[in-house]
Amino acid sequence: MMDFTLNEEQLMFAETARQLFADMSGPDQWLEQMESGAARIEARWNAIAENGLGLLLLPEASGGMGLGELDFALIAEQAGYAALPDPLVESAGVAAPLLAAIDPEHPLLADPSVSIAIQHPQNPLVADADVAGGIILHRDGEAWLAAPDQVTLTPRESIDPFRRLFAVAWDTASATRLGQADWDLALDRGALFSAAQGLGLAQRAVDMAVDYAKDRQQFGKPIGTYQAVKHHLATAQVAIEFARPVVQAAAAELAHGDVQSRARVSHAKLVALEAADNAARISIQVHGAMGYSWEVDVHLFLKRALALTNSWGTPYFHRQRVAQRIFTQPTGPDQTFAREIEHA
Amino acid sequence: MELTYTEEQQAFRAEVRAWLEAHVPKAPLEHYDATRAGFEAHREWETTLKSGDWGMVTWPREYGGRGLDLIQWLIFEEEYYRAKAPGRVNQNGIFLLGPTLMEFGTHEQKSRFLPPMASGEEIWAQAWSEPMAGSDLAGVRSTAVLDGDEYVLNGHKIWSSRAAFADWAFGLFRAPGTERHQGMSLIFFPLDAPGVTRNPIRKINGHVGFAEIFLEDVRVPAFNRLGDEGQGWHICMATAGFERGLMLRSPARYQVAAAELAKLWEARKDGCDPALEGEVIRAFMNAEAYALSIYRTASMLMGGAKIGPEASTNKIFWSEMDIHLHRTALAILGTEAELITEPGAHDWIDDYIFSLSGPIYAGSNEIQRNIISERMLGLPRR
Numbered sequence: 001m002m003d004f005t006l007n008e009e010q011l012m013f014a015e016t017a018r019q020l021f022a023d024m025s026g027p028d029q030w031l032e033q034m035e036s037g038a039a040r041i042e043a044r045w046n047a048i049a050e051n052g053l054g055l056l057l058l059p060e061a062s063g064g065m066g067l068g069e070l071d072f073a074l075i076a077e078q079a080g081y082a083a084l085p086d087p088l089v090e091s092a093g094v095a096a097p098l099l100a101a102i103d104p105e106h107p108l109l110a111d112p113s114v115s116i117a118i119q120h121p122q123n124p125l126v127a128d129a130d131v132a133g134g135i136i137l138h139r140d141g142e143a144w145l146a147a148p149d150q151v152t153l154t155p156r157e158s159i160d161p162f163r164r165l166f167a168v169a170w171d172t173a174s175a176t177r178l179g180q181a182d183w184d185l186a187l188d189r190g191a192l193f194s195a196a197q198g199l200g201l202a203q204r205a206v207d208m209a210v211d212y213a214k215d216r217q218q219f220g221k222p223i224g225t226y227q228a229v230k231h232h233l234a235t236a237q238v239a240i241e242f243a244r245p246v247v248q249a250a251a252a253e254l255a256h257g258d259v260q261s262r263a264r265v266s267h268a269k270l271v272a273l274e275a276a277d278n279a280a281r282i283s284i285q286v287h288g289a290m291g292y293s294w295e296v297d298v299h300l301f302l303k304r305a306l307a308l309t310n311s312w313g314t315p316y317f318h319r320q321r322v323a324q325r326i327f328t329q330p331t332g333p334d335q336t337f338a339r340e341i342e343h344a
Numbered sequence: 345m346e347l348t349y350t351e352e353q354q355a356f357r358a359e360v361r362a363w364l365e366a367h368v369p370k371a372p373l374e375h376y377d378a379t380r381a382g383f384e385a386h387r388e389w390e391t392t393l394k395s396g397d398w399g400m401v402t403w404p405r406e407y408g409g410r411g412l413d414l415i416q417w418l419i420f421e422e423e424y425y426r427a428k429a430p431g432r433v434n435q436n437g438i439f440l441l442g443p444t445l446m447e448f449g450t451h452e453q454k455s456r457f458l459p460p461m462a463s464g465e466e467i468w469a470q471a472w473s474e475p476m477a478g479s480d481l482a483g484v485r486s487t488a489v490l491d492g493d494e495y496v497l498n499g500h501k502i503w504s505s506r507a508a509f510a511d512w513a514f515g516l517f518r519a520p521g522t523e524r525h526q527g528m529s530l531i532f533f534p535l536d537a538p539g540v541t542r543n544p545i546r547k548i549n550g551h552v553g554f555a556e557i558f559l560e561d562v563r564v565p566a567f568n569r570l571g572d573e574g575q576g577w578h579i580c581m582a583t584a585g586f587e588r589g590l591m592l593r594s595p596a597r598y599q600v601a602a603a604e605l606a607k608l609w610e611a612r613k614d615g616c617d618p619a620l621e622g623e624v625i626r627a628f629m630n631a632e633a634y635a636l637s638i639y640r641t642a643s644m645l646m647g648g649a650k651i652g653p654e655a656s657t658n659k660i661f662w663s664e665m666d667i668h669l670h671r672t673a674l675a676i677l678g679t680e681a682e683l684i685t686e687p688g689a690h691d692w693i694d695d696y697i698f699s700l701s702g703p704i705y706a707g708s709n710e711i712q713r714n715i716i717s718e719r720m721l722g723l724p725r726r
């Protein structure tokens with residue numbers, strides 16, 4: 001049945017995530033973590049684990065809830081809205097499901113407070129590798145697993161203060177071979193959940209600018225009364241409104257794994273992160289010099305958008321996948337929800 | 345969320361497709377804005393459509409429709425554009441006034457006006473704008489005075505699409521002495537009534553696309569007022585919601601254009617700037633995003649939601665995507681872009697010129713950005 005709405009359960013999980021992140025990943029915690037340089041705030045990470053946010057996409061055979069990409073995308077969107085520093089999205093959205101597909105009863109999956117990092121051919125560096133319980137590694141199409149202390153991690157500092165990136169040097173002697181893995185599916189999930197985070201990043205950047213524009217006075221009235229300011233923000237909001245349905249459709253269709261579903265994921269990745277980048281730049285402009293200062297947190301959203309734009313496939317990579325869909329499959333108004341035809 | 349059609353919906357698509365294949369004129373009709381003959385040829389097409397009961401599929405049967413839901417309407421529209429069927433000469437009636445009548449009209453008004461609207465017997469124009477009331481529609485000065493059970497209409501309307509040839513207009517009038525949003529009423533008048541003068545106005549594509557209308561003591565029955573006296577502004581805003589939010593511009597229109605653009609690119613890419621492929625891809629993505637967004641809106645409306653200020657984001661999105669798509673086509677056409685199209689070929693240049701009106705009509709995009717920032721984002725008005 002054609003139905004483009006979210007169900008109660010999905011809205012409920014998203015609301016749980018929103019509330020938790022609003023309480024535990026806000027300006028105070030960002031500041032605290034930037035100052036301490038700690039890898040994570042334990043209380044927050046434990047709360048995420050206790051609320052089961054990491055279990056949505058994990059199959060039931062691995063102790064998860066066996067829900068779908070759409071359910072988790074809504075959580076990822078909230079993670080974006082809170083510029084969440086923790087490795088929830090990659091670990092629970094990409095790495096754990098990949099491991100579960102190979103070995104549903106793998107011990108790493110038993111404890112939801114243990115994060116898993118993942119290497120992928122599209123990403124030269126591995127995020128959050130040092131704090132992970134295990135790192136999934138890629139070689140010649142096969143997946144391997146190693147603990148952080150079994151590999152050599154070289155930190156590579158990101159402009160995003162919360163991205164913990166590492167170059168990983170390893171050899172097969174000190175890793176465990178897992179076998180063939182679905183790297184394409186991992187890429188689709190990584191790209192989709194980056195897109196979902198992009199929606200959240202974009203909305204937060206707009207919301208921060210709206211709040212500021214209502215408050216900040218120049219020439220005797222709030223700057224939010226000026227049309228130049230209003231129209232900037234309206235433009236940013238339009239981009240969000242037309243990225244969201246694409247992200248949701250991409251999530252709902254991802255499991256098909258065909259040319260169309262891959263193009264949809266790529267479309268989502270492109271437009272959601274453009275929306276985020278654009279919203280963040282507009283937000284900085286609306287904040288004036290305040291937006292250019294470390295005092296105001298808009299820069300976190302700019303930097304996360306920038307980082308996610310190029311992870312899990314660059315814009316060029318994703319445009320190629322959309323081109324593939326356009327030029328090898330039928331297009332037109334009756335093809336919106338069509339599935340792949342071979343030798344079309 | 346589930347993004348697959350039911351068997352029933354697929355069967356419906358097949359039915360629409362078969363009917364259109366059998367009935368859509370093989371040679372394109374002359375444009376309805378070009379000449380009276382072109383206009384009448386489109387009216388005849390509306391009659392043919394009605395003979396298959398396809399006039400307005402979402403309306404109840406008793407008013408000339410088929411009683412179908414919004415997803416079926418989208419499927420119908422997809423097939424309609426896919427079949428390259430003639431443009432809807434009565435679009436201001438069926439897509440704007442129709443849904444408004446459905447919401448605010450009495451049973452008698454619906455029975456009187458909807459069936460001939462669905463069949464093209466009566467073709468409608470929208471007469472809201474005035475020389476001094478464009479974006480600021482609350483500045484309307486044309487008046488309606490109740491005299492017994494008749495209204496006496498006076499004033500000057502302008503930019504009324506297809507009013508040069510249409511049969512009826514739905515106009516915005518005010519009671520004398522009232523100001524701004526108070527005292528306005530939405531009233532229907534025949535465009536050939538005594539006291540009505542229409543002067544055609546040529547659009548930049550050369551067509552007689554609109555008319556200005558002078559009204560001098562035009563008498564119409566009070567029955568022709570939609571809603572209560574003084575409720576005109578409220579009703580107009582509902583119409584504008586349908587216009588921007590859902591009906592006026594079908595996603596299918598842009599999906600067909602995006603598919604044509606992809607073909608144009610494949611045929612001509614040798615020797616073209618390779619960067620244009622990115623724009624072709626962008627045009628496809630825009631059309632898809634708009635379609636997905638409209639499916640989402642349709643699902644939400646079917647679940648009982650109402651159209652809100654987010655309708656303004658639609659209007660900005662489709663009008664900007666339309667311009668981008670056509671500019672891309674012209675860039676691919678290069679030195680041929682300026683040439684008047686040969687009959688039968690895809691009319692990129694005329695569609696491009698038309699796309700430039702998108703950010704102006706149905707409330708300019710500047711006004712939409714005001715609405716989004718004030719009513720969606722909550723920024724202060726002044």
Ligand SMILES: Cc1cc2nc3c(=O)[nH]c(=O)nc-3n(C[C@H](O)[C@H](O)[C@H](O)COP(=O)(O)OP(=O)(O)OC[C@H]3O[C@@H](n4cnc5c(N)ncnc54)[C@H](O)[C@@H]3O)c2cc1C
Pocket residue numbers: 227436469470471472473477478479480502503504505506554701704705706707708709710711714
């Ligand atoms: C192709 C076409 C078909 C049309 N069909 C119809 C029809 O069938 N019936 C009908 O009644 N009307 C119709 N119109 C008229 C249309 O609704 C008006 O053109 C529109 O509302 C703008 O009004 P205006 O042309 O008087 O421009 P103005 O209101 O004078 O605006 C001129 C410019 O100033 C900007 N502007 C005005 N106010 C503001 C503001 N507050 N903030 C920022 N910018 C502002 C506008 O955005 C625009 O760019 C049609 C117009 C076109 C182009």
